[in-house]
Amino acid sequence: MKLVKINEDNCVYCHLCEVACKTEHSISKDIIKAVKKENVLSRCTAEFNYPYSASIMCRHCDDAPCIFACQNGSMHRDERGYVVVNQDTCVGCWMCVMVCPYGVIKQGKNNNDWDLSVKCDMCPDRGIPACVEACPNEALTFEEL
Amino acid sequence: MKYLIIGNSVAGINAATAIRQNDTNGEILIVSDEQTRPYSRPLLPNWVIGEVSFSQERMFYRGNDFFEKNNIETLLGKKVESIDTKAKIVSISNSESLSYDKLIIASGANAILPKNIVGIELEGVYTLTNIKGARKLKENLDNIDSIVIVGAGLIGTKMAFDLSKIGKKVVLVELAKRVLFPALDDYAAELVQAELKKNGVEIILNDSVVQLNGDKKVSEVVLASNKKIPCDACLLSVGVVPNTTFVDENIRVDRGIVVDDYLKAFDDCYAAGDVASVYDVVVNIRRPIPILPLAAKEGFIAGLNASGALIKFNGGFAMNSIEIGNVGFISMGLIESDDDEVLEYKKDTEYRKFIIRDNRLIGVILVNNVEKAGMFNWMIEKAFDVSWIKDTFLNSDFGWKYFDKAFRVLRLDRKLKG
Numbered sequence: 001m002k003l004v005k006i007n008e009d010n011c012v013y014c015h016l017c018e019v020a021c022k023t024e025h026s027i028s029k030d031i032i033k034a035v036k037k038e039n040v041l042s043r044c045t046a047e048f049n050y051p052y053s054a055s056i057m058c059r060h061c062d063d064a065p066c067i068f069a070c071q072n073g074s075m076h077r078d079e080r081g082y083v084v085v086n087q088d089t090c091v092g093c094w095m096c097v098m099v100c101p102y103g104v105i106k107q108g109k110n111n112n113d114w115d116l117s118v119k120c121d122m123c124p125d126r127g128i129p130a131c132v133e134a135c136p137n138e139a140l141t142f143e144e145l
Numbered sequence: 146m147k148y149l150i151i152g153n154s155v156a157g158i159n160a161a162t163a164i165r166q167n168d169t170n171g172e173i174l175i176v177s178d179e180q181t182r183p184y185s186r187p188l189l190p191n192w193v194i195g196e197v198s199f200s201q202e203r204m205f206y207r208g209n210d211f212f213e214k215n216n217i218e219t220l221l222g223k224k225v226e227s228i229d230t231k232a233k234i235v236s237i238s239n240s241e242s243l244s245y246d247k248l249i250i251a252s253g254a255n256a257i258l259p260k261n262i263v264g265i266e267l268e269g270v271y272t273l274t275n276i277k278g279a280r281k282l283k284e285n286l287d288n289i290d291s292i293v294i295v296g297a298g299l300i301g302t303k304m305a306f307d308l309s310k311i312g313k314k315v316v317l318v319e320l321a322k323r324v325l326f327p328a329l330d331d332y333a334a335e336l337v338q339a340e341l342k343k344n345g346v347e348i349i350l351n352d353s354v355v356q357l358n359g360d361k362k363v364s365e366v367v368l369a370s371n372k373k374i375p376c377d378a379c380l381l382s383v384g385v386v387p388n389t390t391f392v393d394e395n396i397r398v399d400r401g402i403v404v405d406d407y408l409k410a411f412d413d414c415y416a417a418g419d420v421a422s423v424y425d426v427v428v429n430i431r432r433p434i435p436i437l438p439l440a441a442k443e444g445f446i447a448g449l450n451a452s453g454a455l456i457k458f459n460g461g462f463a464m465n466s467i468e469i470g471n472v473g474f475i476s477m478g479l480i481e482s483d484d485d486e487v488l489e490y491k492k493d494t495e496y497r498k499f500i501i502r503d504n505r506l507i508g509v510i511l512v513n514n515v516e517k518a519g520m521f522n523w524m525i526e527k528a529f530d531v532s533w534i535k536d537t538f539l540n541s542d543f544g545w546k547y548f549d550k551a552f553r554v555l556r557l558d559r560k561l562k563g
Binding site for chain 2: 056098099
């Protein structure tokens with residue numbers, strides 16, 4: 001099962017991965033609307049602590065603690081084998097956040113509806129994840145881990 | 146091979162899943178006194194106030210096709226009366242009996258009914274650990290204007306906020322000096338208390354209920370301090386006790402069913418979830434830790450071991466994630482100590498607290514900046530040496546950036562699970 005490999009030596013903290021992720025997970029699929037209007041949460045997070053920088057996202061663990069922690073089965077493994085959140089059933093209780101050893105699950109606050117856990121879903125509608133394709137320096141690559 | 150599982154909730158279902166993964170042909174039967182499709186217990190307070198319904202998929206623990214897809218049989222609405230672990234037979238209501246090769250007890254824990262409270266049999270007294278209790282409260286909700294909630298734990302505090310939100314007059318009575326006593330310290334609890342009060346909840350601390358008065362139905366609650374509170378209803382949420390009445394003398398019970406590191410209680414008999422006394426790695430004792438993620442993991446490991454594996458359950462510890470109004474927190478382990486190293490950070494509405502003993506993290510409280518909580522959970526679970534990184538814990542932007550490169554790469558490449 002291929003995953004996103006993080007090669008921190010190549011990362012220059014350009015945030016293109018985040019922009020690509022937001023666009024891919026937006027409704028409009030438009031870069032500016034995704035960032036400025038829809039305010040999509042990026043599933044990967046670029047971080048910086050000179051000279052280190054890297055973009056971090058879900059590792060799709062084999063024994064994913066988030067799946068055990070989920071109170072109503074929203075967090076599950078899909079047919080591809082990746083760990084994904086069912087956005088129709090997630091209630092935003094944050095128990096997955098509480099157990100994720102990588103700290104890669106975000107709290108998607110929703111004023112009009114249930115809050116939702118937000119995390120990398122390995123771009124089900126794409127061949128190569130958006131972040132990998134957007135990275136100019138192969139700081140993110142798509143390979144067996 | 147006949148696998149029999151008592152209990153159709155988190156631990157039982159994960160046990161069945163693990164067995165089926167390990168054993169494609171064995172017969173798996175889940176017996177439960179509940180009739181419903183497995184549901185999410187944490188959502189019961191939301192259900193009571195009408196935020197979610199049983200016609201929505203989010204109310205349920207697994208999909209509608211779960212049992213069929215996994216070839217699991219269920220026998221619902223049947224209460225287990227007794228177990229004979231020598232003959233390997235479980236007796237259920239109406240003198241039916243079920244034989245087994247391997248048994249997993251996942252019967253959970255239910256609301257404590259304090260025997261010392263006079264008048265507890267009056268109408269209008271509710272509990273909320275299962276659908277039966279929740280249904281009783283929901284059915285009478287329209288006739289309730291004011292309610293006294295006894296016990297400001299996770300269920301009591303959440304219900305206090307929710308019921309006040311829909312316009313009920315709520316008085317929350319707690320024995321300890323703060324709400325959420327085992328989960329929060331004084332400072333964090335005060336943040337929650339302020340939020341509760343802001344939303345109309347009256348809080349009475351350092352007090353307890355000794356008597357319920359009323360003519361057939363409760364109309365007044367009397368506290369140990371002699372305060373008298375008029376009300377239409379009383380919710381008892383003072384804790385849960387494991388359901389173990391049906392076990393025989395071969396199964397040891399302290400507070401819960403005593404199990405070894407493999408979750409085994411006796412020959413061919415395992416226990417998991419709220420019913421089981423497991424090893425608490427933070428406080429170093431065996432006790433039931435009635436927390437959903439642990440019940441799932443325990444159930445899964447018990448299922449693996451019942452079907453031939455030999456996997457240790459390395460123990461767990463208390464962990465909680467709650468949102469009360471605008472105050473959201475995640476806490477785990479030991480949350481206050483006079484004898485250990487304590488790191489604290491307070492700014493605006495953010496609070497970070499870490500308790501460290503022998504350079505191992507043993508407790509965490511995070512308020513309003515909780516997204517990295519799981520990283521600390523991992524450190525507690527693995528007894529990770531934090532001496533080299535603890536001085537970065539208080540940073541609001543704590544994360545992988547503060548780790549050393551070698552360790553970070555090993556972890557992120559999934560080479561090191563700990």
